[in-house]
Amino acid sequence: MFDSLKKKFSRTSEKLEEELVEEAKNEDNIEEETGGRFSFFSFGRKKEEKEEEEEENLLPEAEEEESEKEKKSRFWSRSKDDDDEDVEEEAEEEAPEEEVEEEPEKEEKKSRFWSRNKDKEEDKEEVEEEKKSRFWNRTKAESADGEATGGMFSFVREKTIQEKHVEDILFELEMELLQGDVAMEVATEVVENVKENLVGKKIKRSNDITEYTFYALKDAVAEIIDIPGPSMTEMLEEKAAKGEPLVVMFVGINGTGKTTTIGKLANYYLKKGYTPVIAASDTFRAGAIEQVTYHADNVGVKIIKHKKGSDPAAVAFDAVEHARAQGKELVLIDTAGRMQTNTNLMDEMKKIKRVSKPDLVIFVGDAITGNDATEQARKFNEAIDIDGVILTKADADSKGGASLSIGYVIKKPILFLGVGQGYDDIMEYDADWMLDQLFSQDEEAVDET
Template identity: 65%
Template sequence: MFESLKKKLSRTSDKLEEEIIEEAKGEDNLQEEEGKKRSFFSFGRKKEEDKADESDDSEEEEKKSRFWSRNKDDTSEDEDVDDDDIEEEIEDSSDDEVVDDSLEEGEVKEEKKSSFWSRSKDKDEEEEESSDDDDEEEEEVVEEKKSRFWSRGKDKSDDEEEESSDDDDDEEEVVEEKKSRFWSRSKDKSDEEESLDDDEEEEAEEEEKKSHFWSRNKDKSDEKDSDEGSGGLFSFVREKTISEKHVDDILFELEMGLLEGDVAMEVATEVVESVKEDLVGRKIKRSSDITEYTYNALRNAVAEIIDIPGKSMTEMIEEKKAQGEPLVVMFVGINGTGKTTTIGKLANYYLKMGYTPVIAASDTFRAGAIEQVTHHADNVGVKIIKHQKGSDPAAVAFDAVEHAKAQGKELVLIDTAGRMQTNTNLMDEMKKIKRVANPDLVIFVGDALTGNDATQQAVKFNEAIDIDGVILTKADADSKGGASLSIGYVIKKPIMFLGVGQGYDDIMEYDADWMLNQLFSEDDGVAVEE
């Protein structure tokens, strides 16, 4: 929707940026930096992403906290178990120890624990010393036997060589056995060291996985930025100020663009003046500032235009229901705008909300009008009040109101004949229906595709009958958006509903914030620099 207006708004930002950068080049007041290109429309999307990132970060922190707290709980449980074991052993040995009566109970426990750990440490040291002594004794035995072996070899005669060789073999076997024992111990130590190395490698791998996990979110955000493209970011050596000469030509082009998009003259002028007042005097340091300030100025200007205060039809139904009366709504407009179909949609809309509507077929002049509105009433399942073709339209409206009051129905929808705003006789007939039925709401139904014509029609109907609100049909097919932007502001009456399709469910209550997002959000916007 509203593609034409979107392009004109983003082009305004591009032109202003080009103007200021060109001037800065002539002043030798420009330097290029590395940066990411972003769409004009991404400034609104960026705020939403920041909110989403904040919520994601809070969830991530909560998960981290829960993870570490679980580990801490497990560790504390292990420590409690160890302390219990220690205390049991201390209690078993407490009979052999003397404790100072002046110590507190906690200090006693601490002293016993300290004593226990010191005893364990002494035992470990004694075992190590004993193992060292055993090794030294074994080595001395080996050296002594070697010495005796060689001395015996020298003293014996040649005829004892065979016997000595047998002894030699025995001694060698002993030596080999001791060597084997020695190397096996060394191997066991090396295996332990290797297992420790393996544990360290596993810890390193675990740390790497954690690092990879936490960096994934960062990588995703980097990917989003890289999708916009890189390069083209400029900053100014001396701070620049947006002046009237920068914006005059550009805003004149914007005004012409809005008029081409069927925006009413007074609305286009109001938007331009608001943007000019917002931009002139702004201090800028980087080219991205220009885009951001223009985006905000345009968004604020449009927000003021499209937000016309007024009660919703649903609120008014509830107020009338509290008084025991039905809400009476009269629909006016020219032929072919979708007035009768809109009545069928509204009957279906409020029927699904739990209300009971009734339709008055007060278009008694157009051929087939009564049959058409009856067809819609039958399709959605609501009561219709109708007279013969050519009968008094005001009488039909009066009967429908009386029926609603008698049956306790909450909503009366009055269909009227389509008429051009220049047809004086039909406009007088419409005034008569209003006097007789005394509607709470008079709603103008306009075709969004007719653009500025719909605005002019609404002005004429408002002058003749004083309308209370507007429904725009075919809004889903409106590429220009002129009527949606202008009609409420021009007649100072709110848009109440938008028709967004041909089905009975294709109608929505108007929401100014939704309209603003339609105008200032786009996935594939024009790339600008940031």
């Protein structure tokens, strides 16, 4: 998921590091240090969590090591004392000459045995000390946490990231974001924020460049994807507490998975203990009524439908009245898929909204379509003022353009993500989760080639 964006972010970090290291070499202001440079995604884990985890791992090991050493020391001491007593007894018994000659060989074997064990103990201590050194000093190799290939450099004289260092690199990032279906205003905002966060930073080591770039990009993206807005679940809880149904109207073009999403949401809230009802307000196609009926039957919820060609607004109205009469908490209104440029059909949708008075109007878009989904959401928002977005096929979205752009462009939140084909494959949107996906430590997801 979002592999394309991950690659772009990682390349930005690498190029900035190359730029500054090359300049430092020309200035004779660089020296190589032991250890390797850190990869871009090795900074994904929170520092506090990492320190706590490392301390928990290291401290018990150190105590256990001391205990083991003490046990071995007592064991070897007892063994040595026993051996010394045996040697004295054998000397008193006037052993044969050949046996006396073998005694130095035995002592030499024991000496080698103790020496080998002592060497092992020293080697083990060195390994433990190296582990601790890696914890306290970033310059040591740390392959378990994503060390990248290549040497790590330090600057003899501290360097400052200047605008000239990032200008070309960030221009290239902006172009790559646009090619990845990120909206123009979003790409520009990300680049400007990264520039503001990087310029003026003082660096001592090449790993600092990677770390600063990671957090500059992460902060910039965090501001883009976290759009405040209503939570459908919270609104449902509030309405249910008042004895009223939450009415939700779904809009979007054909083929985005709108009807399937309605089935998923009915299943989602049914499992939470609510009783949904579905309104088949796409009366323009008989196939649409059959399709939404199929999903309603599969998840086990009531569907309100009229015959093909009926007034869509009347179907929505009847569903709302049914929910009120039967004490059902949620009304999900399916509408005809239509292009955002079809004025007549958009007017019909406005009528459904006037009659059913929905609490939420949700645009359903296909994440894979990228900028098309963003533009569709913009048009629907201008026509009927949507309240939020659901993106389908997010699990198959390698570019991430729509997920990054759509909420920021229309200033409305993403409410759910479709992450598969099954009825359970839907999740409430969480900006922190999205940020983790975009800046994942899973380096296998980032092809360096």
